[in-house]
Amino acid sequence: MSGRRSLSAALLAVLMASPSVMAETVPIQLKNGDTIHAERVPEESDDSITVVIHPQLGRLEISSDSIKEEEKPSPWSSTLSAGVIGVGEDGDESLTLSMNASSTYLKDADKLVMKGGMNYKSSRDEGEPFSVDTEKGSASLRYDRKLNDTVSFFTSGSYDYNGLNDVSINTVKGAVGAGFPLISNETTELVVSVGPTLQWSGGGRGCNGDEFCGNTYPGGTFTTQLNWVANPSFKFSLENNLSVLATESEDKPTNSFTALIKYFPSFSSGLFTSLKFESIYNSIADPEVSNTVTGQLGLEF
Numbered sequence: 441m442s443g444r445r446s447l448s449a450a451l452l453a454v455l456m457a458s459p460s461v462m463a464e465t466v467p468i469q470l471k472n473g474d475t476i477h478a479e480r481v482p483e484e485s486d487d488s489i490t491v492v493i494h495p496q497l498g499r500l501e502i503s504s505d506s507i508k509e510e511e512k513p514s515p516w517s518s519t520l521s522a523g524v525i526g527v528g529e530d531g532d533e534s535l536t537l538s539m540n541a542s543s544t545y546l547k548d549a550d551k552l553v554m555k556g557g558m559n560y561k562s563s564r565d566e567g568e569p570f571s572v573d574t575e576k577g578s579a580s581l582r583y584d585r586k587l588n589d590t591v592s593f594f595t596s597g598s599y600d601y602n603g604l605n606d607v608s609i610n611t612v613k614g615a616v617g618a619g620f621p622l623i624s625n626e627t628t629e630l631v632v633s634v635g636p637t638l639q640w641s642g643g644g645r646g647c648n649g650d651e652f653c654g655n656t657y658p659g660g661t662f663t664t665q666l667n668w669v670a671n672p673s674f675k676f677s678l679e680n681n682l683s684v685l686a687t688e689s690e691d692k693p694t695n696s697f698t699a700l701i702k703y704f705p706s707f708s709s710g711l712f713t714s715l716k717f718e719s720i721y722n723s724i725a726d727p728e729v730s731n732t733v734t735g736q737l738g739l740e741f
Contacts, residue, residue, distance in 0.1 A: 465495060469508045476502075515547035521714055521738025531566025536574075538734040540716070549586035555579065559732055575603035576732065584619055592619040594633055600696075600720065607650045608725035609643030613683070615661045629667040637661040637683050639694065641724055652687060652724040659685035675702040675712075685724070695721045702738075710740040 465477045468490075478492035478500065485491045490502045518541070525536040540557040561574035582596040593616075600611040617635015624630075640656040647653035661683040668676045677700045685692045697719045702712045718732045 468492065468502075470502075470506050471508045472506070476500075515545050516543060517546075517740070518543040519738055519740045521712075521736040523734055523736035532564070533570075534561065534563035534573075536561040538736060540734075540736065540738070551584040551586075553580075553582045555581075559734060572604070574732070575601075576730070577601040590620065592621070593617075594619045594635070602720075602725075602730055605644050606646040606726045607644045607653050608641035608647070608722060611639065611641045611722065611725070613637060613639045615683075617661070627669045629665070631665045633661075633663040633665075635661060637685075639683065639685055641722070644726070646726060650724075650726070651689070652692065655687075657685040657687050657692070657724075659683050659691075672707045673704050675704070676700070687724070692723045693721070694723060695719075712738050712740065714738055 465479050468476045468478060468480070470476065476492065476494065478494040481491040481493060481499075485504075488504055490504050490507060492500050492502060494500050520541050522539045523536070524538075525534075527534045537560045538558065540555070542553065542555040544554075545552040556577075556579045558577040559574050560572075560576075562570045562572050564570040578598070578600045580596070580598040582594060584592045584594045586592045595614075595616045597614045598612070600613075602609060615635050615637040617633055619631050619633040622630045622632060637659050638656055639659065640654075641652065642654045644653065661681060663681045664679070666676075666678040670676060677698075679696075679698045681696045683694045685694065697717075699717045700714060701716075702714045704710075704712045714736050716732075716734045716736070718734075720730045722728055722730075
């Protein structure tokens, strides 16, 4: 019997000791450059002393002033990309320029996304002067405030410029509403948003004779945003914004769709190549449809 009791006591001691033995150690970097791999003991630590359990040295007391503070990641992240294509053949020449930039602020319940871009193309036939084939620009801003895990408040604004439109060269849109994260994990984010919107369009040689140009119209907007990290080398993003405007005579739809693929040849450099497709449909502009495809080199930082 005494042998069994001794065995039971030994097993109990092992079980009681196992959490500290099996606890995972973490690296603790000191200001002198050394690194200690040990288990922190917060219940025995205070502002001046940090207590750790070292696998070989046992219990250690380290001055908190000698421990290097962990660097917190910046809430800001940005991307910058550009593309240039020049072609000359049998006296015909063309030049295409494109540039995109974005910045994101993400901290706690707040998220702010700012984007901007431009596309320009000019060409000429042999013996002729250069003519502008594409002249586009855009800027947008969106702020989200997370209310809980299922809903957020958002407000957004955007500006689109198409210098070759006959009607509605400039388009300004603002919206507020609610966002609903349907999927949110380390690799995938899917958010749908809905709310009221206001849109103004103006400019162009045909604006004065158009019943919609130069006016502001209310409406409703529905936005879908998808961001997917397939693996460290590939990132995909899709965004679609559908709005229906209430004009005096009839409802007028507008829609913008953007698809972006990024390829990172190196996991750590932040350099990438990208392919972007953008399609804009605006029923109160002339022409109503505008499509753009661009390939660029860029940097995430």
